[in-house]
Amino acid sequence: MLLEFTKMHGLGNDFVVINAISQQVELDAEQVRRLADRRFGIGCDQLLLVEAATTPETDFRYRIFNADGGEVGQCGNGARCFMRFVRDNGLTDKPEVQVETASGPLLLIQEDDGQITVNMGIPRLQPRDIPFDAPHYASSYPLEVNGLSLEVAAVSMGNPHAVLLVNDINTAPVAELGPAIESHTRFPQHANAGFMQVVDPETVRLRVYERGAGETLACGSGACAAVVAGRMWDLLAPRVKVILAGGELVVSWAGEGRPVMMTGPATTVYEGRIRL
Numbered sequence: 001m002l003l004e005f006t007k008m009h010g011l012g013n014d015f016v017v018i019n020a021i022s023q024q025v026e027l028d029a030e031q032v033r034r035l036a037d038r039r040f041g042i043g044c045d046q047l048l049l050v051e052a053a054t055t056p057e058t059d060f061r062y063r064i065f066n067a068d069g070g071e072v073g074q075c076g077n078g079a080r081c082f083m084r085f086v087r088d089n090g091l092t093d094k095p096e097v098q099v100e101t102a103s104g105p106l107l108l109i110q111e112d113d114g115q116i117t118v119n120m121g122i123p124r125l126q127p128r129d130i131p132f133d134a135p136h137y138a139s140s141y142p143l144e145v146n147g148l149s150l151e152v153a154a155v156s157m158g159n160p161h162a163v164l165l166v167n168d169i170n171t172a173p174v175a176e177l178g179p180a181i182e183s184h185t186r187f188p189q190h191a192n193a194g195f196m197q198v199v200d201p202e203t204v205r206l207r208v209y210e211r212g213a214g215e216t217l218a219c220g221s222g223a224c225a226a227v228v229a230g231r232m233w234d235l236l237a238p239r240v241k242v243i244l245a246g247g248e249l250v251v252s253w254a255g256e257g258r259p260v261m262m263t264g265p266a267t268t269v270y271e272g273r274i275r276l
Contacts, residue, residue: 001026001276005035006085007042007269010077012217012246014269016044017085020051029069031276036067042274045213048078050085055100059092062099062106066212073103074158076220080116080266083108088268103158111263120221120260123228123253124156132160133186139232145180152181153229157260159211160191161225165233169197169205178209192219196226201237204230206244217246224260227251 003025006017016035018025027035027047035041044067051061062082064075082099086092087110097108107119127134132154134141140151143162152162162181166172172195181193190211197205208222209215223242230236231253239252249264 002273003276004271004273005042006271007044008081008085008267009246009269010080010218010220010264010266011244011249013046013077013219014044015046015048015078015081016042017048017050017081019085019089019091020049021091025049027065032065032069033067034276035274042272045210045216046075046078048075048082050082050091053100058098058100058105059094060086060097060099062101064101066210068212070212071102072159072212073101074120074221076118076120076157076224076262077218077264077266079106079108079118079220080264083110083116083118084266084268101158114265115263116266117261117263118220120157120224120262122257122259123225125154125228125232125256127154130154130156130160131188133188143181143184143186145177145184148177150177153225153232154187154191155225155228157221157224157228159221160187160189161194161222162187162191163194163196163226163229166195166197169195169207172197172207174207174209174215178215182209182211192222192225194219194222194226194229196230198230198235199243201235202239203241203243204236206242208244218244218249220249220262220264223249223251224253224262227253228260231255
């Protein structure tokens, strides 16, 4: 099988994007892992499939596979790259596109300055919807990890996130605590672990250990989850600049029952073909 692909990134969170509308694509988990391998494949944090819509209310179907081969429901940086891809490849000229995902519909908006805004939907905070093992909702939960008692927020942005405050993300034990939080038994579908430093009410610094991928240079849904957590803790303003290793995002959330809006860049690196 010969596949055409595009390598893209959103603030260094990198993707292999495949047009599954104009070519036949059938990938199993092992093939996804091979494509994502940085030594024996192309290399990426996630693989994104652009598919034809299956409902009349949407323009495309958006599927996401982590580097470990598992399919997931959401990726915010990937959503911006998805929008750039479908417009650059002539699949649509609409400035606003509705896409269907495993976690529900997403609205993607091309801004006049080239940035892309994603309506990430209403955050899910009830434990059963995340999912997270807790008897009822709370703005933070105690979590025992590696002999430490942590306080985390549990948020779903279409994928589960645990967010904890740190004094300095440069010294935060991401490599040690990230995998333990990701696979914690209270997150039955595993979780992305966000380590957030609040600089001021309108600025945070963030590192994210992503499930199935490890620490990445940027995580769009993680940035959204962090802002939701900070707002629940009365630490942040409605509009926040999120500084990640790969660059900056702007995340806005008006509060409970309202959608989270995320704005940032999407970049095409190169195009190629690979035989599987």
